[in-house]
Amino acid sequence: MKSVILDVDTGIDDALAIAYAIHSPELNILGITTGFGNVSAEEATRNTLQVLQLLNRADIPVYRGAERPFRRESTRHRAYDVHGQDGLGNIQLPPPELLSSGLHASDFIISMVKKYPHEITLITVGTQTNLALALEKEPFIIDLVKEVIIMGGAVTVPGNVTPAAEANFYADAEGADFVLQSGLPITLVGLDVTMKTLLQRRTLADWGSCGLKTGEIFAEMCSFYMDFYESKNPGLGGCALHDPLAVGVAVDPSFIKTTSMGVRISKEPENLGQSIGVAADKGISVGLEVDAERFRAHFLNRILPAEKKGSHHA
Ligand code: BDR
Ligand code: CA
Numbered sequence: 099m100k101s102v103i104l105d106v107d108t109g110i111d112d113a114l115a116i117a118y119a120i121h122s123p124e125l126n127i128l129g130i131t132t133g134f135g136n137v138s139a140e141e142a143t144r145n146t147l148q149v150l151q152l153l154n155r156a157d158i159p160v161y162r163g164a165e166r167p168f169r170r171e172s173t174r175h176r177a178y179d180v181h182g183q184d185g186l187g188n189i190q191l192p193p194p195e196l197l198s199s200g201l202h203a204s205d206f207i208i209s210m211v212k213k214y215p216h217e218i219t220l221i222t223v224g225t226q227t228n229l230a231l232a233l234e235k236e237p238f239i240i241d242l243v244k245e246v247i248i249m250g251g252a253v254t255v256p257g258n259v260t261p262a263a264e265a266n267f268y269a270d271a272e273g274a275d276f277v278l279q280s281g282l283p284i285t286l287v288g289l290d291v292t293m294k295t296l297l298q299r300r301t302l303a304d305w306g307s308c309g310l311k312t313g314e315i316f317a318e319m320c321s322f323y324m325d326f327y328e329s330k331n332p333g334l335g336g337c338a339l340h341d342p343l344a345v346g347v348a349v350d351p352s353f354i355k356t357t358s359m360g361v362r363i364s365k366e367p368e369n370l371g372q373s374i375g376v377a378a379d380k381g382i383s384v385g386l387e388v389d390a391e392r393f394r395a396h397f398l399n400r401i402l403p404a405e406k407k408g409s410h411h412a
Contacts, residue, residue, distance in 0.1 A: 099123070099124060099125065099126045100124060100125050100126065100219045100348060101126050101128055101210075101214055101217050101218055101219065102119065102125050102126065102127055102128065102218070102219045102220070102221055102348060103127075103128055103129055103130070103131060103206070103207060103210060103218060103219075103220050103221070104116065104119055104127060104130045104131070104221050104223070104345075105130075105131045105132075105133065105163075105203070105207075105220065105221065105222040105223065105224055105228055105229065106130060106131070106132055106133075106142060106146055106223055106224050106341070107132065107133055107134060107135025107136045107137065107142045107223070107224030107225065107266075107269075108132065108136070108137070108142045108145035108146045108149060108185060108186070109135065109136035109137065109142070109145070109177070109181050109185055109186075109224070109341070110180075110181045110182070110185075110186060110187055110319055110320060110322065110323040111223075111323070111337075111338070111339060111340050111341040111342065112136070112142075112145075112146075112223055112224065112341050113145065113149045113186060113316075113319065114297075114316070114320075114339065114341065114342050114397075114401060115221075115223055115341035115342045115344065115345045116130065116146065116149050116150070116153070117149070117153055117312075117316070117401055117402075118342045118345045118346070118397055118400055118401055119221070119345045119348075120153055120155050120158075121400040121401065121402075121403070121404070122345070122349050122400060124348075124349045125345075125348060125349065127158050128210055128218075129158065129159045129160070129161055129199075129206055129210070130146055130150075130158060130159070130160050130161070131160075131161045131162075131163050131203035131204075131206060131207060131228050132146050132160060132161070132162050132163055132198070132203060132224075133162075133163040133164040133165075133203060133224050133225055133227050133228050134164060134165055134166060134173060134224075134225065134227070134269070135173075135175070135177070135224040135225045135265070135266060135269050136176070136177040136178075136180065136181050136185055136224070136265075137176065137177075137178070137181065137184075137185035138165065138176075139162055139163060139164060139165045140162070140165075141184070141185050142185065142224070143160060143162040143198045144193075144194060145184070145185050145186050146160050146198075147160055147194030147196060147197075147198065148186070148191040148192070148193070148194050149186075149191075150194075151191075151192070151194055151195065151196075152191060152311075152312060152315060153312065153403070156194075156195065156196050159198075159199050159206075160198040160199065161198060161199050161201055161202065161203040161205075161206040162198045162199075162202070162203060163202055163203025163204055163227065163228035163231070164203070164204075164225065164227035164228050164231060164270075164273075166227075167225070167227060167269065167270035167271075167272060167273055168226075168227050168230045168231065168270055168272045168273035168276060169272035169273070170270075170272065173225075173269050173270065174268070174269075174370075175259060175265060175268050175269040177265060179326065180323065180326050181322070181323065182322045186319050187318065187319040187320065187321065187322030187323060188322060189315060189318050189319045191315070202231075203228040204228050204229075204231035204232040204235060205232075205235075207220065207228060207229065207232040207239075208232050208235060208236045208239055211232075211239040211242050211243055212236075212239070212242070215242040216242060216243075216244050217244055218242075218243055218244055219244055219245050219246075219247065219348055220243060220245070220246045220247070221246075221247045221249075221344050221345060221348050222246065222247070222248050222249070222250070222344075223248075223249040223266070223340070223341035223344050223345075224266060224269075225266055225269045225270040225273055225274070226248065226250065226266070226267075226270060226273040226274045226276070226277040226278075227270045227273040229246070229273075229277050230270075230272075230273040230274075230276040230277050231273075233276065233277065233280050233282075234276070240280055240281055240282055243282055243283070244283070245283050245284075245285065246277075246282050246283065246284045246285070247284075247285045247287060247344050247347050247348050248266075248277070248284055248285070248286050248287065248344070249266060249287050249288070249292065249340050249341050249343065249344040250264055250266035250267045250274060250286065250287075250288060250373075251264050251266075251267050251274070251286055251288035251289070251290075251361065251363070251373035252264040252288050252289035252290060252372075252373055253286070253288055253290055253359075253361060253373045253374075253375040253384050253386075254290050254375070254386060255288075255289050255290050255293065256289075257289070257371070257372065258289060259371070260369075260370070260371070262364070262369040262370075262371065262372035263364075263369070263370060263371030263372050263373075264288060264289050264371065264373065267363050267371040267372075267373060268370060268371030269371075271363050271364065271365050271370050271371040272363075272365055274363045274371070275362060275363035275365065278361050278362070278363060278382060279362075281381070284381075284382050284383065285347060285351070285354075285356060285382075285383040285384075285385065286356075286361060286373075286382055286383065286384045286385060287340075287343050287344045287347055287354065287385050288373065288384070288385065289338075289340075290384070290385060290386050291343060291354050291385040291386065291387070291388040292338050292339065292340040292343050293334075293338050294388050294390045295338065295339045295342075295343050295388060295390045295393055295394060295397075296334065296335055296336030296337065296338060296339065296390070296394070297320065297324070297336050297337050297338075297339055297394075298335065298336040299324055299328075299336065301398065302317040302320055302321055302324060303317070305317040305320075305402065306318070308402065310402055310403060312402055312403055313402050316401070316402070320337065323337045324336070324337045339393075339394070339397060342397050342401075343388070343393060346393050346396060346397060347385070349396075350396070352389070353388060353389055353392065353393045353396075354385035354386075354387060354388045354389075355385070355386060355387040355388075356383035356384055356385050356386065357383070357384055357386050358380045358381065358382065358383055358384075359375045359376060359377050359379060359380065359381075359382060359384055360375070360376035360377075360378070360379025360380065360381055360382060361373050361374065361375055361376065361382045361384065362374045362376060
């Protein structure tokens with residue numbers, strides 16, 4: 099079993115990634131760290147606690163982290179248009195009964211890596227800020243992390259926030275570049291592969307009628323995200339399972355094929371957050387191909403609690 103820390107900016111696809119990770123017996127989730135991105139760090143923390151409560155896993159500890167980018171006073175990015183005013187498609191989940199821990203997300207990452215050297219898998223599906231802060235405070239952890247799987251970037255395809263940049267790297271370009279140049283063993287799960295792994299609208303109807311509260315809530319939550327995708331990407335055929343694919347790669351790395359290269363993140367205003375692949379350098383395993391059908395079937399088989407599942411179209 100892999101010991102993982104999931105770093106999120108919850109967000110609709112983050113919520114799906116949390117559920118998928120929880121329902122994956124290969125993963126032992128030590129804690130979830132939160133930060134700004136799709137929403138504020140406060141909202142991401144609340145949303146994470148609400149999703150854990152919905153999934154009856156309020157026992158998983160949550161650590162609130164970065165409120166702002168690594169080297170800037172404020173972010174240029176929020177994604178309420180993609181994820182709704184509450185970040186979860188305006189579904190009005192009950193307020194969380196538990197609070198997040200008082201420990202900062204970056205300190206939790208450091209403490210777990212120290213405690214379990216060479217055993218921790220970090221899955222980061224928001225900005226890279228918490229990890230960058232941890233590396234800056236305690237650079238020695240670089241040699242002690244087992245692997246890092248990052249949902250971020252767009253090396254061979256256009257961005258989704260600007261023509262150049264993907265959202266997670268745009269929101270904190272300096273933090274992303276700091277992490278990518280650190281020497282950590284990184285697998286990049288960017289738009290190159292995540293824009294090919296789609297949730298289809300017909301699945302929402304299946305979830306809504308499957309007889310499970312979680313299914314109904316996820317169907318409602320995802321319909322906001324689906325509407326956004328359909329309006330922005332007519333003809334795409336669904337909404338992208340960005341963050342779940344990073345979890346999928348932790349469970350089964352063979353879902354993607356990677357190429358080793360260097361990746362720099364632009365900090366220049368004209369192409370802020372752009373991922374620039376450097377073929378002559380090696381070191382980052384960049385996902386460029388994905389077995390989308392096999393991944394989607396795996397994801398759909400696990401996303402809802404095990405007791406009673408609706409019929410899914412794979
Ligand atoms: C990424 O940005 C966020 O909106 C999503 O949650 C995902 O992590 C996709 O670019
Ligand atoms: Ca995210």
